[in-house]
Amino acid sequence: MPQGLMLTDLAIAGLLLLMAKILRVHIPLLQRMYIPSAVLAGLMGLTLGPAVFDMLPWTDTFTANAGLLTTALFTALGLATDVPSPKVVAKRAGSLWAFNQIASVSQWLFAGMFGLFITSFFWPEISPAFGITMSAGFMGGHGSATVVGDIFNSLGWEDGFTLGLTFATVGIFISISVGMLILQLALKMGWITTFTTFDSMDEYERKGLVKPTEQPSVMKDTMSSLSVDSFAVHAALLIVAIVLAYESAGYLSSFHSKVQIPTFVTGFLGGMFIRIVAKQTKASDYLCDGAFKHAAGMSTDYLIIFGISAIKITVLAQYLLPMVVLAIGGVSFTLWLVFWVAPRILGDDWFEKGIFSWGWLTGTVAMGIALLRIVDPKMRSKVLDDYAIAYVPGSITDIFIISLMPIAMYNGLHWEALGVGLGYIAVVLFIWRFLFNRVGTKSANNR
Template sequence: MTIWSLTIDFGIASGLILLCKLIRANVTLVQKLFMPVALIAGLLGLALGPQGADILPFSGSFNAYGGMLIAVIFAGVGLSTRFPAPSLLVSRSGQLWAFNQMATASQWLLGLVAGALLFTYFWPDLSPAFGLIMPAGFMGGHGTAVAMGNSFAELGWADATTLALTSATVGVFAAILIGLAIIRYGARKGLISGLTPFEQMEKHHRKGLIEAADRVAIGKETVSASSIDALSLHIALILLITAGAYYLSSYLSGLNDFISVPTFACAFLLGTVSRSLLDRLGLLQHFDVKLFNHVSSTATDYLIVFGIASIKITVLLSYAVPLLVLMIIGLLLCLFMVFYVAPRMLDERWFEKGVFSWGWMTGTVAIAILLLRIADPDRKTSILDDYAIAYVPGAVFDIILISFMPGLILQGFIYETMAALVAYMIVVGVIGRMLKGRALRLKAA
């Protein structure tokens, strides 16, 4: 592989992104599906790439970019992560945090039980970790799918990446299509008072184009361009952390045969440590969190394109039946969380919170925000702010699961992991009940 191979691969991906952005902005049917441009570009890359018609001249290494891109993403996430004060978490977002944790743990537990106990009975050749591709794709999206796939590949299960990426793609479609159906159901049952028809939605939601009067800056110039461009400064720090994460991961993973520490987890750790160090030294003021987020988001778009385009159709077909069953089980669990658990763990506006949660439980936070805008057009709720507060401690739990679950399951610690997840769910359930009771008492007072 040469530097021009890398350039051509990213050039092809860029061309697909631009073409699909043009399609997204002009084709009404695509707009009504609310498909992200990167997802459309990835599907087109799959159809025209080596796994499809083999028209696009991708290099032989284009399916290996995911590991690097996911490390870049988590480095940016770590640099932009600010842990909320415990008092703020409890007072503002306690119930939503408890529900989010219950949703996360239940997906991983169901996937583990289904894959390790149920599926291996009907399909003995399946890996006991097969069920984990459902939460990897649903909860984490394409980024986590690549991260988990890389971890499994290093542990000897090469097919996991294709399966997890497929799970993530199914999740995005389900998040949008079933999410819209949930909203329509809520409107008919009187669970929500407002509903935004497609024709009345803002242009940037329908076409993805923002009018000049509504545009906002993607970041601030925190340094003088005469010394260094602000974007160069932010990219330099992210890439330095990404390189450091690679070496840290290699070192930690080489300590013994059992430990396999993913690069993305090290990137998140180094990112959060770097942010804390910059803050203590008074240097954080020269960086803009929005620019870190945009670098991560850019890496995410390319990761989705490369990830979906590299899905191996032959592998997918060989797992078709158990994969279909797993996807159905996962979607039923998410519906159960929205319609049964949400009204019992959350107080007022539980339906809007459930709709938002459906979006990120199956797809992405961006889709969750879109669904919330449709269900709550007047923006009467503070769900986004509450979720932002609850996200950080929840993300730590996610990273722990993504980092250690592959190794634990393939090393045979299946029942121990199940027991730990059940215990965690019990603790979260008790905390959630206490927080809801506290909120009801304060409301009554």
């Protein structure tokens, strides 16, 4: 079990988040850059922390908080996630599932192979697993970067932790800056007809606030306060699930010294198992998905703050040039996925789905939603609905990639990883072409 979140660390992170939100509300430049408050707070924590001015009284173990919050994030997602039937996936989101699988797996493969290439021929002193830090940060954000960084730490390459978190932070800026350029190009090419500019947003949207008359409830009361507070039960369920995730991961990892099961895996699967049991026993009637989703969102924000604050500037100075080369290659490859692969798989509304995918392939799902709202403010394309359906089967693949790809690349199993990845992409293409398309055709004929 890790050391828990220290009250001092949590108070510092909370203060930074409050300051960041106030700055974003009152500084138009930050609003135009669409910088999330958590990212701004993390940058403040990095600048005022031990990496630069060393003014914040972080505890000696504050860097470990990111790992605990990652487990909390994935456990909360599992508790809030339904498992859709294969038929629903095929009818509603088959093409988006296929594209997401191809895009995510191929990005990991490209990052691994391109990183191997540049380290073999130009920077042989760098670990051959260097490229994985980019895909962990770009596609998975700070959560996946923390998981991969912990794996590299256990393998003896501590620099991988800082590199992954840096790519995750840089990816957010790349996501929104390049994404805005993509939207401008799409408008000129006629791929979209509407474009919600910053100037056309109201004051609340610019500041990242919700108008008082439009604020929804965070959660619903499912239990009488005479017995117990509803939020207390939801918090208890999440905390117990997190503890069980650590215990089960430790137990499963005890059978072999070279087998380490990440806690985010047991957390996500454990959360889904608890949800299934709750559904079968009708206990789900007294659980609120909104509470778990907000728990996941809160974990993400604090994870970003701790993750960015833990970046080591001295490590970045040693890897700066290879990181720039790797990032340029990764951005170029992801643009190819959006502009060449997406139109051939996604069909109608390919651009809306493609720009959303660009957001999460380089930054976070939140960045994808932000870009999607600019081009589709009323969400008529139903991209988020389809993504929610395709998320669960796709997340299982992500778990395997995040857990195994760093180990394979670090231990020299490069070609084995490439072969398995390409084989999986071939299977996805077969399913999409001969199964999902057939189901979609039957569904259209029955209308």
